[in-house]
Amino acid sequence: VNDHTESPTILIAEDEPDVRALLVYRLSHSGFPFLEAFDGEEALCLAREHLPALAVLDVMMPKVDGYEVTRQLRAEESTRTIRVILLTARAQEADITRGFAAGADDYLRKPFNPDELVARVRAVLGRR
C-alpha cells in the first residue's frame, strides 16, 4: 500500500508482473496513491479494507476474475461507489458488454496505451 498524496487512491489488480509494475509506475507518477493486488481475492480484501476511489482490474485473474470482483464490489453497500475500469485482452463485444453488465464504468483493451489508461482514470474519477 502506497499513500503519499491527498489524491484519490487507486487499486491495481493484475496478475501479470510486467503489466502491474507499469501500471503502478504510471499511476503513481501521475500522483495517485495506489494499492496492489495480485489476484481477485486480494483485490476484494483491499477494496473492502481501504475503500479506494477507483479500481483498475484485469479481467483474467486467478481465484476471482475481474467480472466477479466488479459484481461483488457493486453488491456491497460499502464498496458500491468504487469506480471500476476493466483491463481486458478479451475484446469481443460480448465480453465488453459483460463487463458493463457487471457494473464496470469503463474498459480498456490489451494491448493498451498507458497514456490512454491514465486519461481514462482521470475521466472516470472526474465523473464522481
Next chain:
Amino acid sequence: VRVLLAIVLVLSIVNAIVLFALASRRLRLSRHDRREAAIEKRFRPRVHEFLSGGSDLPLGLRRSEEGVLAEMLRRYARILQGSSRRRIAEYFVRRGTVGREMSILASSRRTWRRARAAHVLGDIGSQIATPALIAALTDSRPDVRATAVRSLGKLGSPPEATEALIGAVTDRRVPDALGRWGLLQTGTRGLPVMRSLLMASRPDERATATQLIGFVGDASDATSVERGLHDGSASVRRESALALGRIGGEGDVPALMVTLDDQVPVVRAAAATALGRLRAPASATLLLSHARNDQFEVARAAAVALFEIDPVLATDTAAATENAHLLEVLDLGRLA
C-alpha cells in the same frame, strides 16, 4: 558375487555422477535466473521511465544485461501500444536488432531461427520489417510463413502486405483462419487492393476479397459486390451474398431474392442469411417457402432469417405447420 558387487559399485558411481551433474546444473540455472532477475529489477525503473517518454536507455551494457533488457522490452511490446510501443521499436532499430533479425529471416538455413526472427520482428513492431515479413510469406517452411502472418498482423498488416496475404491464403500457404485474421488487421487501408481483386482471374482470390470487403467495406462497395452474385464460382456468389448482408441495403434485396433460387444450396443459404440481416420484409413470403420446402441447410437459414424479419409470421407458421426448422428457431429464441 564379486561380479555382482562390481556392477552395483559401477552403477552407484554412475548414479552419483549423474546426480552431481544434475544438481550442479540446477544450481547454475538458478544462479543464472537470480542474476537475470536482479538485472531486471535494476533496469525496471529505467524501462518504465523510457516507456513513459523519459530518458533513453543506458548504453555500453554488458552482453548479459543487454539480453535481459531486450527480453523485457519485447515483453512490454506485446502488451503495449501507442507511443510506448513506438519507442520500443525505435530503440530496437537504433540498436541494429531489427536489421539483424531481418537478415536472419532472409538468409538463415535453420527453420527455427527464421521463425524466431519473424516472431521477434512482430513483437518489436517496427514497420521497417514489413518487406522482410512479406517475403517470408513465400518461405519454404509453413512455420515461418505462419509466424510471418502473425507478425504482419502485429504490425497492423500494412496495406502493401494485402495482396501478398490474399495470395498466401488462396494458395493455402498459411492456415486459412490465421491468414484472414492477418488480412482483417489491415482494416479499411487494404480496401483499394481488395476492390481491385474483385476482378482477379482466380475465383478463390475474388471470394477472399469479397469476404474481406464484407467485413471492412461500406455501402459504397455494395454495387461491385452485388455483381459477384452472378459470378461463375459458387464460392464468390456465396461470399457476395454474405457480404451484402453486412454492407448492403434495401437496393440489394431484389438481387438477393433472385439468389434464393441459385442452383447451389450454400449460395441459397447465404442469400437467406443476408436477407435476414437486412431485415427485408419483401422477402418474408419467399423465405417462408424455402423454410418449408428447401434442403436442410437452406431451410434452416431461411427459418432464422424469417424470425429476424417477421417474428409474428414465423411464430404463427411454426405453430400451424409444425415445421421443424421454424420450431427449432422458436425454441432457441425462448432459450436465449
